[in-house]
Amino acid sequence: MRIDQTGTRQHGTEPGLLEVSDLRAGYGATLILEGVSFTVPPRGRLALLGRNGVGKTTTLATLVGQTTRHGGSVRVDGVELGSLSSSARAAAGLGYVPQTRDVFKSLTVEENLITGLKGRPRGALEEAYSLFPRLGERRRNGGGELSGGEQQMLSVARALLGQPTVLLLDEPLEGLAPVICDQLMDALSKLEMTVILVEQQIDRALAFADRVVFLDRGRVAHAGPADGAAADSALLERHLGVSLAA
Numbered sequence: 341m342r343i344d345q346t347g348t349r350q351h352g353t354e355p356g357l358l359e360v361s362d363l364r365a366g367y368g369a370t371l372i373l374e375g376v377s378f379t380v381p382p383r384g385r386l387a388l389l390g391r392n393g394v395g396k397t398t399t400l401a402t403l404v405g406q407t408t409r410h411g412g413s414v415r416v417d418g419v420e421l422g423s424l425s426s427s428a429r430a431a432a433g434l435g436y437v438p439q440t441r442d443v444f445k446s447l448t449v450e451e452n453l454i455t456g457l458k459g460r461p462r463g464a465l466e467e468a469y470s471l472f473p474r475l476g477e478r479r480r481n482g483g484g485e486l487s488g489g490e491q492q493m494l495s496v497a498r499a500l501l502g503q504p505t506v507l508l509l510d511e512p513l514e515g516l517a518p519v520i521c522d523q524l525m526d527a528l529s530k531l532e533m534t535v536i537l538v539e540q541q542i543d544r545a546l547a548f549a550d551r552v553v554f555l556d557r558g559r560v561a562h563a564g565p566a567d568g569a570a571a572d573s574a575l576l577e578r579h580l581g582v583s584l585a586a
């Protein structure tokens with residue numbers, strides 16, 4: 341189902357269409373994004389890549405209303421997010437897992453998850469434990485007692501309990517051991533929603549995504565299929581300064 345700008349529900353269309361158009365935003369008067377545009381279809385997976393400081397985190401933070409917007413538009417299923425509050429954006433379908441991992445260290449795993457229920461019945465917690473069995477085993481442990489990987493699972497699981505149609509993930513693999521990265525990517529690959537993934541592990545990001553956008557100094561420098569990009573060492577070298585091992 342899709343809701344257009346007049347609030348009319350259009351049946352038969354899957355939710356999760358994200359349309360970003362000429363987005364200009366930054367911090368106070370400082371402009372970081374200088375006209376970013378891309379579209380992700382329902383259930384589409386976009387890898388948002390680029391060198392350090394090009395505006396990847398700022399793009400995600402702008403989508404959830406945490407920066408100063410100077411212009412452009414962001415629409416989820418046809419609804420303009422404009423100057424909506426962060427909670428209204430969540431209600432429109434956005435879920436956000438920030439780079440800092442949103443875990444309350446003084447609460448237990450289960451209490452952390454409950455904060456993500458947003459009015460849903462407690463039984464919905466089983467969705468989180470089914471996706472990440474490790475969280476079920478540690479449900480009575482404090483958030484501060486968790487390993488980095490468990491904290492990341494908790495942060496992702498909490499966002500998912502809000503039933504987003506568009507999930508924004510900012511460097512979820514940062515600092516995690518390879519085996520934990522495997523587990524997390526395995527869980528993420530089962531998700532049936534639109535996902536934007538910002539990630540430094542380029543090979544994993546491109547294997548997960550179907551499309552890629554490279555940012556450079558607050559603008560889209562290249563957009564295209566993810567598998568084509570993974571095989572194009574000149575492209576990776578140009579936009580990231582790296583190439584993947586053959």
Ligand SMILES: Nc1ncnc2c1ncn2[C@@H]1O[C@H](COP(=O)(O)OP(=O)(O)OP(=O)(O)O)[C@@H](O)[C@H]1O
Pocket residue numbers: 367370372390391392393394395396397398399
């Ligand atoms: N809170 C802030 N206030 C002012 N400037 C900021 C703030 N956060 C980020 N910036 C600046 O915005 C620019 C883009 O940063 P951003 O974090 O979006 O880049 P990024 O592509 O995510 O980089 P990285 O890969 O290093 O995380 C940088 O010049 C950064 O210094």
